[in-house]
Amino acid sequence: MVTLKDIAHEAGVSVMTVSNVINGNLSKVSKEKAEQIQKIIEERKYVPNSSARSLAKSNSRIIALILRGEQNENTLQSAHNATLVGTIIQKVQSLGYYIMINIFKSQQDISQSLRTWSVEGAILLGMFDDEIENIYRVNDVPMVFVDSYSKVRQLSNVGIDDYKGGQLAAQYLIDHGHRKMAFVGPPTTHNGVIRHRFSGFCDTLKKNGLSLNPKHQFVLESDVQPEVIIETGKRIASLGKQITAAFVTSDQIASYLIHGLRTSDMRVPEDFSIIGFDDLMIGTQMTPQLTTIAQNLDKKANLSVEILFRQLQSPNSPAESLVLDVELKERESVATIFPEK
Amino acid sequence: MVTLKDIAHEAGVSVMTVSNVINGNLSKVSKEKAEQIQKIIEERKYVPNSSARSLAKSNSRIIALILRGEQNENTLQSAHNATLVGTIIQKVQSLGYYIMINIFKSQQDISQSLRTWSVEGAILLGMFDDEIENIYRVNDVPMVFVDSYSKVRQLSNVGIDDYKGGQLAAQYLIDHGHRKMAFVGPPTTHNGVIRHRFSGFCDTLKKNGLSLNPKHQFVLESDVQPEVIIETGKRIASLGKQITAAFVTSDQIASYLIHGLRTSDMRVPEDFSIIGFDDLMIGTQMTPQLTTIAQNLDKKANLSVEILFRQLQSPNSPAESLVLDVELKERESVATIFPEK
DNA sequence: CTGAAAGCGCTTACAG
DNA sequence: CTGAAAGCGCTTACAG
Known part of the structure; x- marks a missing residue:
């Protein structure tokens, strides 16, 4: 392994001169020496040892990317998450930082891995309120949350207007004559994106003199396992004309659901209307x-990185909380119906 | 930050005694002391500094996960890749190692990040032969490739029987009366999975007195961008009865293709048959x-990690190359036709 | 502009 | 069973 010392020796200078060249402190080194040293570095293919550097300064150039790991599921099966992760990784790398990725089981794991590597900052996807409080209190690196709702003030977060998404969906269905609707998605028990989409949806129903029959809230324990969702589709189909449409919390779920409906000979949108969320390629x-509530994933990913780096640059820059807009994309999965009175 | 020294001081012992406790060298420490020290460690929430450890031993507990980054695409848009990555991360973490993830643009980047962090081992997804040679020569950490074909002997690789997949697809289509077929997928120019699926497909056609008209090999420059694929679907539709079926190199592509065909009023399987690859949930x-050639992604992911760890355990254990089986899953996207003579 | 020295937090022979 | 000391490869004041 080639070290600073080797380079210094070969160049006939001290290690600290080489160190200065590597770190771009060229004001402290004469031009000729700098060039000569640079040449040797390239010839010898010298790669600085990040552990040593990280130990000497407290500056690891590592960003942690932390995902919630549902029980025994693969979080990256979710196209939404996979897309986000892919974009974040590329962006962070393009800024010359390294990504340590962490699918966490317990909160301890998080602090452990943040601290053991002197991670400089973290991006956390889809955490819940109770988790956030702990994570936030225990760790003192800059953190940006994505899609989180929290009572913690001063939290940097990039999210979307989930509530409005729910509103848009409800209004659209109502405008198309639907009166008896269902809500399909993960539990609304946590203070998270799902709950807010749900609230927006229900509130808009209410405002229009309608309401969601609790029986027609279909709660999915897993949002990536097809079987469960397809089963739900069949259950909905078995309800016949009791409901005519559903707001589904993700396009991915919607696609499975439609499959379940079809298996039971229910056509979309002729017999049943569906509105999704995310605007995934699928x-x-x-x-x-799929008619859907669209969000801009790339923007969400890139902004989260940008905010994090702003905090890295100036440690006491204020927390930034961004709420991106959503919009309804009208396509083919919702039919206009004429409600019987 | 709590350090070894702090703990040692508080326990009234030397740092090396504490170090031994942390590393489980309990043979060298009396039981009472060990327990007392353990207690202090927990109370103070001591987390060892991995950089320091990594510098002292050459043992970072970091595994690099390296993906090909296509031009300006998000590799994780591919459900195949995302699933693989998710499973690998979880497996590696469960073994107490850290994952540094790397979507690489150039080969230099790879060695750079492997070396700067003294990475202990690497898993590389979907590399091509020419890249492999370089990567392999320059870096001397244990590496396991996934889905790679290479002239390099002694390479650890976990792949599937792509050739057989192509054969199965061709045979199945032939058995169902198809004579004029298309191949749809990324370029077959690299010595990679696509080429082998292509060969198996073409060879089987030949064996049956058929052949693939070069005009009917549809090459996709991007395998995750819907537009390109949908366009191809339309082109195929415009060919009318010139071809009756296509073997498509992934389920994801197949799904877009079907959409393109439908847009042009071509129904699957009534007017055109499709056979996919991967057996994704989609x-x-x-x-x-979708009728498809199925592979077991979880197995592929887990085996790659297991092989890597075998190499970590015993550095001169032989390279392992595993080829997993594929099988045809018969579903609904292929119709039986009666070829005109 | 350049260098000698101390120090980052750990581990590893080596003594006792 | 326990400890003092050197060393891993770098950076950072501090002198010159």
Whole structure:
């Protein structure tokens, strides 16, 4: 392994001169020496030892990317998460930082891995309020949350207007004549995106003199396992005309659901209307194409990185909380019906 | 920050005694002391500094996970890759190691990040032959490739029987009366999985007195961008009865393709048959359900980690190359036709 | 502009 | 069973 010392020796200078060249402190080194040293570094293919550097300064150039790991599921099966992760990784790398990725089981794990590597900052996807409080209190690196709702003030978060998403969905269905609707998605017990979409949906129903029959809230314990969702589709189909439409919390779920409905000979949108969430690619590739509440994933990913780096640059810059807009994309999965009176 | 020294001081012992307790060298420490020290460690929430440890031993407990980064695409948009990555991360973490993830642009980047962090081992997804040679020569950590074909002997690789997959697809289509077929997928120019699926497909056609008209090999420059694929679907539709079926190199591509075909009023399987590859969840959720060549992604992911750890344990254990089987899953996207003579 | 020295937090022979 | 000391490869004041 080639070290600073080797380079210094070969160049006939001290290690600290080499160190200065590597770190771009060129004001402290004469031009000729700098160039000569640079040449040797390249020839010898010298790669600085990050552990040593990290130990000497407290500056690891590592960003942690932390995901919630549902019980025994693969979080990256969710196209939403996978897309986000992919974009974040690329962005962080392009800024010259390293990514340590962490699918966490317990909160202890998080602090452990943040601290053991002197991680400089962290991006956390989809945490819940109770978790956030702990994580936030225990760790003191800059953190940016994505899609989190929390009582903690001063939290940097990038999210979307989930409530409005729910509103748009409800209004759209109502405008198309639907009166008896269902809500399909993960539990609304946590103070998270799902709950807010749910609230927006229910509130809008109420405002229009309607309401969601609790029986028609279909709670999915898993949002990536097809069987469960397909089963739900069949259950909905068995309800016949009791409900005519559903707001589904993700396009991915919606696509499975539609499959379940079809298996029970219920056609979308002729017999049953569906409105999704996310605007994933899958929504345009299915038949019918999915009407959905669209969000901009790339923007969400990139902004979270940008905010984090702003905090890294100036440690006491204020927490930033961004709420991105959502919009309804009208496609083919919702039919206009004429409610019987 | 709590350090070894702090703990040692508080316990009234030397740092090396504490170090031994932490590393489980209990043979060298009396039981009472060990317990007392353990208690202090927990109370003070001591977390060892991995950089320091990594510097002292050459043992970082970091595994690099390296993905090919196509031009300006998000590799994790591929459900195949995302699933693999998710499973690998969880497995590696469960073994007490850290994952540094790397979507690489150039080969230099790889060695750079492997070396700067004294990474202990690497798992590389979907590399091509020419890249492998370089990567392999320059870096001397244990590496396991996934889905790679290479002239390099002694390479640890976990792959599937892509050739057989192509054969199965061709044979199945032939058995169902198809004579004029298409191949749809990324370029077959690299010595990679696609080429082997292609070969198996073509060879089987030949064996049956058929052949693939070069015009009917549809090459996709991007395998995750819907537009390109949907466009291809339309092109195929415009060919009318010139071809009756296509072997598509992934379920994800197949799903877009079907959409493109439908847009041009071509129904699957009534007017055109499709056989996919991978057996992703998406294949069961679409209508028609996709007939496909199935592989076991979880097994592929887990085995790659297991092999890597075997190499970590005993550095001169032989390279292992595993080829997992594939099988045809018959579903609904292929119709039986009666070829005109 | 350049260098000698101390120190970051750990581990590893080596003594006792 | 326990400890003092050197060393891993770097950076950072501090002198010159």
